[in-house]
Amino acid sequence: MDSIKLLDKVIIYQQQNEQSYPAQEHLLLQLCMRVTKKLTDNINSSLKEDGINDTTLMVLALLSSADNFCLPPTELSEKLDISRTNITRVCDSLEKFGFIRRMESKEDRRSKNIYLTPDGDLFLQ
Structure with missing residues (x-):
């Protein structure tokens, strides 16, 4: 199971247990964290050759x-x-x-x- 499907399952589970659960905000936060990590990894990969x-x-x-x-x-x-x-x-x-x-x-x-x-x-x- 890929991480996006897992995240969807977590959000659906939370929504079922709590109607006011901010699913969109949760998803947006998760996506922002992933993009930040990817950008940081790419920057570090480029800088690695310079030490x-x-x-x-x-x-x-x-x-x-x-x-x-x-x-x-x-x-x-x-x-x-x-x-x-x-x-x-x-x-x-x-x-x-x-x-x-x-x-x-x-x-x-x-x-x-x-x-x-x-x-x-x-x-x-």
Whole structure:
């Protein structure tokens, strides 16, 4: 049984048990999730040969659009809705490629900012 038929059975079952069940909204949500996964998989497949994924690409894109090509790690974490631990891992990878560099913040020497390097900018183009 393919997943669409299974989804139809689940929706029909829910509708039989609850008349006000939002079947169309459920179906739309499921379809959106599938499209998102397919798009992400396709993007990651294309980026794999460069050794990065969609998350690392989004970090580079955010830095590229930021003032002075720079953001603190906490802001990257918030904008991408991923953990600070994961941002650290992503930045470690990007730093090895030479796409970013970490530098002391001018406002607070206790913290570091993430800067897009010319190589990182070139990669985006």
